[in-house]
Amino acid sequence: MKNFALVGAAGYIAPRHMRAIADTGNRLAVAYDINDSVGIIDSLAPEAAFFTEFERFYEHAQQRRRRAEDALHYVAVCSPNHLHHAHIAAGLRLGADVICEKPLVPTPELVDELARVEAETGRRVFNILQLRHHDAILKLREKVAAARSDTKFDVELTYITSRGKWYAESWKGDPRKSFGVATNIGVHFFDMLHFVFGQLQASQVHHSGEAKAAGFLEYERARVRWFLSIDANDLPDAVKGKKTTFRNIDISGEQLEFSEGFTDLHTVSYREILAGRGYGLADARHCIETVDAIRRAGTTPAGADAHPFVHRLVGLTG
Structure with missing residues (x-):
């Protein structure tokens, strides 16, 4: 013990x-x-x-x-x-x-x-990089590894987790403490993308704000359009009023279903650490480099590589 x-x-x-x-x-x-x-x-x-x-x-x-x-x-x-x-x-x-x-x-x-x-x-x-232990993510990693080496998947990552007014008053709403929405709610997704698709080759940021961020990442095996938000107004119409969270990953036209299976992942992580198989500093470095680069980057005009929700934001604002 x-x-x-x-x-x-x-x-x-x-x-x-x-x-x-x-x-x-x-x-x-x-x-x-x-x-x-x-x-x-x-x-x-x-x-x-x-x-x-x-x-x-x-x-x-x-x-x-x-x-x-x-x-x-x-x-x-x-x-x-x-x-x-x-x-x-x-x-x-x-x-x-x-x-x-x-x-x-x-x-x-x-x-x-x-x-x-x-x-x-x-x-x-x-x-704690718990998505690396999720069964659906592990199966996806196996699928990518088994594909032809020149295959590059097209990925669309959308994560909207609604937060109330309390969020802005807490440390999470202070970018000096949380380091912004892309870091606070996105870092484990960026780790997962690296875990599955390899080294990051290019990055663009198309939107960066207090409540949402979006951009494009190119990995060895994937082109990824991503959108992260804590604003309930960004929820798809089919979800509004029914759920407060929308999580979706589309991989070359196929939906990755991983909404279940999160409950025990911290316990799995602890078991792996105690058994000498935990993820250390070298494992965490890549996602830290990714979010650090996103925070430092200026925004690039949304083009063909932008997430569809970004184009919707552009339409709403002008």
């Missing part, structure tokens, strides 16, 4: 980490969040220590190192995006391996910095 700490225990994604820790037969020993709305701990790890000040959490974790049976083996990081780097580095310096949510860090330079801290501490960083 391994001892885990959880940083960001009150966040949306934290319960999945708590359940993964329990489902893999391990112990949540200590948790931290500035928010004390963490009652779910009672049903999963009622004996866990809890702190709302990072300094007290860090000192507690240091004291645990005095007894081998109490020392932390892993620190799970579920804090706001802009705090990931600092919390990962702190976990490594506590003598623990670190499991971090996406996006790991915002820039390739910070990946390099974490590699230096790994070398200094002898510990490892793992990123």
Whole structure:
């Protein structure tokens, strides 16, 4: 049984980490969040220590190192995006391996910095890249690998996940903390595209705003038109009023159905990490480079490579 700490225990994604820790037969020993709305701990790890000040959490974790049976083996990081780097580095310096949510860090330079801290501490960083474990994605990867080597698939990726007014008031609505909508809700899709279709060869951004972003990516094996949004107005008419989320991936005219099968992917990710098969800094680098380039890029006029929803936006605005 391994001892885990959880940083960001009150966040949306934290319960999945708590359940993964329990489902893999391990112990949540200590948790931290500035928010004390963490009652779910009672049903999963009622004996866990809890702190709302990072300094007290860090000192507690240091004291645990005095007894081998109490020392932390892993620190799970579920804090706001802009705090990931600092919390990962702190976990490594506590003598623990670190499991971090996406996006790991915002820039390739910070990946390099974490590699230096790994070398200094002898510990490892793992990123939750759960779509790599999804059955539908794995089957697609096999299909692409089996196709003729000169085949390049035409892909249309659409992800709209409606968010209310609270979103803009939270850290997620602040691009200095979330790094923008393409990073915050898109990074795992960009990782999936690399995982399935190979190295990125070209990128354009056709729209970039607070609530939506769109562009074109060319990979070794695919040309991808993508559209990401948190604006309910972008939902297709057939979905409006029925669902708040629309997720669609069209691959050369075939729909990829992967709306199911997400529930246990964090537990699968934890099992792989604990078995020594987790995804580390080198695996996460490509999607970080992709979103970093998207944030830095200027917009290009929408042409034939633009997602159809971009053309609709152009029609609405002028």
